[in-house]
Amino acid sequence: MNGTDYAVAAYLITALLLWGYAGSLWYSGLRMRNTDANDAGPRSDMS
Amino acid sequence: MTKLKKTLMTGYWLVTLALFAFAIAVVFAWTPIEATMGPVQKIFYLHLPIAINTFLACLVTFIASVGYLWQRRQFWDDLAVSSAKVAVLLCSIVLLTGMIWGHSAWGRWWTWSPRLTFSLVLWLLYVAYLVIRPSIESRERRALVSAVYGIVAFLDVPLVYLSVKLMPDIHPTSIQLAPEMKLTLLLCFVSVTLLTVGLIAARYRLHRIESAVGAGLDLPTPTKVPITQPGDAA
């Protein structure tokens, strides 16, 4: 592996993490829109 | 959410993503390659802005924690936990990109040098913040413990910094930058900051809705989140 590979790997990992987090937010938002107040059970606090 | 608000939010995200993509393109296509370290130095344009934004997110958590202890309003707690989550995300990225750079520069994924130890302890501090929260059942008690922890953890940051300075160091403390490099760094910093603010805001909005649902209050976005009564579904 040379320097460019390392740099590209770092940028890819960053993009993946950010995209994953944004995706989990998106999903939570969608799920919340489909949830009514009555079955809003305990949720994970980790996302 | 009103239509205007929604348009504004979509616009914000579009601008942020476009700027981010542009910044990355600039980093790889336009910025000159650093003479001594070579192309691997391009990690720096991501590493440093995200590290600074980690501190900003921690600062938001600190301010929100103080606000909670002062006013005891739920929204402070929601803001604190939102920015703590983003801080952990950003700190993970700092650690990972730093490790990749370290493996390229020093041939090892991890060394117990001061900066690395510092980032790791910072990460641990805020991960602990997130994992202790679900263990406390009472909402007020959870917010209270989190607020105290948010304050103490932030005060801990300079102490961690000072204590790790006692260890032997190989991390670079300053890099000579060409004007183009400074411009790229600024561009990256702006786009990462926009992204951080956007993520905290999005997370915060969801937490507000969750709190409102949990407390059985009126929802802040009644048009988008209809509350159905038990009989309605039938």
Add this chain to the structure above:
Amino acid sequence: MMQVIQQIALLTGKDLRVEARSRQTLGLVVVLGILIVVVLGLGLGPQQVASGQAATAVLWVAYLFGGVLCFEKTMAVERHDGALAGLMLAPIDRGVIYAGKFISNLVLMVALALVVTPVAVVMFGFDLSAAPWGFALIMAGGFVGFAAVGTLFAAAVSSSRLQGGLLAMVVFPVSLPLVIASTQMMLHLFRDGEPVGGAGLAVLLAFDAIYLVVSWLVFEVILEP
């Protein structure tokens, strides 16, 4: 001023008297400390143990776990039979309650250290005679900061079932600068033979000062029966 000292002495005396009569906490933490030292001694194997370098790290592990148990127990005593509500109704400042708890915890931790340290010194062949006062000074600096944070969080984390693991989760990360600073100073002291002082001691003292003040301020706001 005299009155405040009297009140603190009264509260601390009460805590220590309860402990002296029940002997619940100290027995538990001392045995736990010895167990930790033995387990780590077995795990590290003869080579590392013989070098003596590992002893300070092992001692810190024992102190951290033992200390968290102490903080938990001294606060649990107050949660029994609504004792905390009575304490809060008493005409004393909340800061005095904090100081009383803090000193009780400190006394318990020193008692723990007085038993566990000789055990580790013997088992790890750790030559304490090189700088006994330096060792005592560094550990005292560490204990004050650790007890300051621990007392605060023991009050904040209420009687939830997960309290044990929870308090440790809260207190350990916050105490890491203490551990880093004191282990680095111990290395300088025992491996390189440098005297105690300088940046490391400053970090310890800064930690102690900041957390005593912050805890004293925040304790007032968070104390609830």
